Amino acid sequence: MWRYLVKRILLLVVVVWGITVLTFAMMNLAPGDPAMLIAEARYGTDLTSEQIEMVRAEEGLDSGVITQYGIWMGHLLQGDLGNSLVTGDPVWQEMGERLPATLLLAGFTMLIVLAVVVPLGLLGATRSGRWDRLVDILAMTGISIPNFWLGLMFILLFSVTLGILPSFGMSGPLSIILPAATLAVPMICMDLRLMRNSMREVMGEEYIYTARMKGLDNWTIVRRHALKNSLLPLLTFAGLQVGFLLGGAVIVETIFSWPGIGKLMVDSIMVKDFALIAGCVLLVGVLYALVNLATDLLYAAIDPRVRYDM
């Protein structure tokens, strides 16, 4: 177990290094002169070419890509992600301000998803026919609805028409409901189908027949034998979804003015703020890898057949 953990953490380091290389490569392939963008952000649109060159020299943008990468990696190894090229604030500080909002939104969304999917999945284990079709319809509908549309419809219904929930911002416990629900709906629809299929598969296993023959009632079979086994695929998928929530909830964060890391990342990409982009990508990459590791470890907790002895 411990050896496995150490091995995974070493792998994580390689993954993170890969993320940094890819980020830098992609940033340099993308069009746009960062010196000009920074100069414009700092001094406004009426620029002179001297100002642009001054910014280029100040920010070290006149050196080669590999040199720039080397300098950044050197600082990173000392725990320094540098300062945002645009605001001048430390990257850690900028990300630190945003991360809690993202973690909160991701955590709350996952709670909603699991709170809906697991009971409905259990319910579905003992039903078929109409229930199956309902799950299929729900899944197709949920996956097909674009996030931005759903978010706006939620605002229209719950804020404008009913007036019971805030339409935007992070300004009180109620304000998380709409963005989390917007993120949760497609995830619920996807997970519900997964859970249904998994449950159905498990319920067809021989040990379930054995349990039935022992005379156990349906609920006891589901609770004691089927649930844990059917949760494994859901767990894998949920792990991936947390990764999506940490970095990809950009549209929902924008619509609801939710001050998360996804929005920060997009904003920094738009102005080519190298330091901030690299910091955000690194953070999201590390979180994603950690969530995957946690998922794998949870496997062992749920399924005693899984052993990490390698």
Place this chain on the structure above:
Amino acid sequence: MRNLKAIVAVAVVAVMVMAGLGILALSSNGKQSGDTLTVAISSDVNSWYLDRFPDGDGRFVWSQVYETLVRLDTDLEVIPGLADSWYTPDGGSTWIFNLTQGVEFHDGTEFTSEAVVFSYSDILSVKKWGILSCINDTVALDKHTVQFNLKWQVTLPYYLTHVAWPIMSPNMATETGEWNGQVIGTGPFVFSQQVTDQEIRLVKNEDYWGEEPKLDDVVFKVVTDPTTRVFALQSGDVDMILKVSENDVAQLESTEGIQVQEALTTFTDFLQFNTQDDEHNLTTSPFQDLDVRKAVAYAIDTDAIVEDLLMGHAEVAGGRTCSPNMMYDDPDLDVYEMDLAMASQLLNGSGWEMGDDGYRYKEGTRLKASILMTTEDAWASRFGAMTDVIADMLQDIGMEVTVDKVPTSTFNSMESAGDFSMILRTGYFVWGPYPKHYFLHVTNGVWSHFDNPDYTQLVTTADATTDPVEQEWMYHQLAEMVIDELPAFYIDHEHKIVAYRDHVKGYEITSEDPWLNLDGVHLEY
């Protein structure tokens, strides 16, 4: 062991949620009460100090906290601000401002010449370049009199109305001139709190020197998405939204409890041509040929753009550079009207013959052009529709037009590389009634793609002329020159649209952008 892991997993989620709820509780401010006006803006204030202009809607916030020496009234007439009078003893090379007395900064210190010298001093970038680079130095003649010595003559009072370079307290700077983190202006509202990308909270300046503000607080909420801003107003989460899209006006006007005001601004949307064949030119622009530029001007139906696309919430420019409310606008200027026959004639004359496939060709090359626009500024939704419509209109004269809707970073690099043939933009060098925007098209300007020494000379001379009659004549000449030479085709004069809830009383929209006029605004439920 297994139970332990499950407990740990649940605990992690629980801690995450608890931590978040804690943050929510901290940032929670509950329902606004009393005379607190809540205004939705599209972007946060990214700078509070003179070394860097605030982007986008941040300037609406500045206009409550900071003030300028010279102000504009709702009709764009120059009126006293932090200076109560001014004059030039030598035809515009020197300007002397007599400061308004009895004004205090938000920290209780007196507003004197020292603050003016500080705000336009060498350590701050604002003076070093750009529009204010005409200022050589600023000298305090006494406690309430300041002299600006200029490198060349300009009508300085107009320059000093811009909210982007207001008067700030010297107490905002460290010894080396860096910002010390304090926000100290003289305006009707005092900075109280900023939650990044969420809100900026201002409180009433109890010792304001002008008319006492009727509001207790103003809260600016950052709401990036334009549709969410409209919904936030409709749901009552905010009291006022600025820069409303033309498409949302009808819906808002028909909503009970919402008022809409609009006013002609000084911004004019224009289609700028790449008239130069520089070494960076990646795609050959057909617009080095004046007749092709004129063909575009004749092919664009500006009436349809204003009436159908912008639903009447703009005015037709037809090539006119100045909005009718700007100084030296020439009401008798001959502007372009759509004339497809004329456009065809001009293209034929330039050797672009119509082919069988509906496109024009010259020596086997198809007539192609591109329109570049950024998807990231406040006008992106309007420009998105306008570029599509213009591309369609130009198709009718046999021009194949592609539209490049790109992020600002890509936009800037494409522009600087010359990789475009037209750009749709607005508002460059525009802040008040003075027509500084002719400066955009001078030879070698950073954003200029036009090289005409006569034009450049006339812009420089007009800017340095302080006699209004002479200056008016020169600006009329320039307006005609833009029509004749077409560095850009000016399409429509923008309307500024503000919507607010019924309980907001006393609001009067101004033509000036970006300025939010809260004089006399109060709430009545």
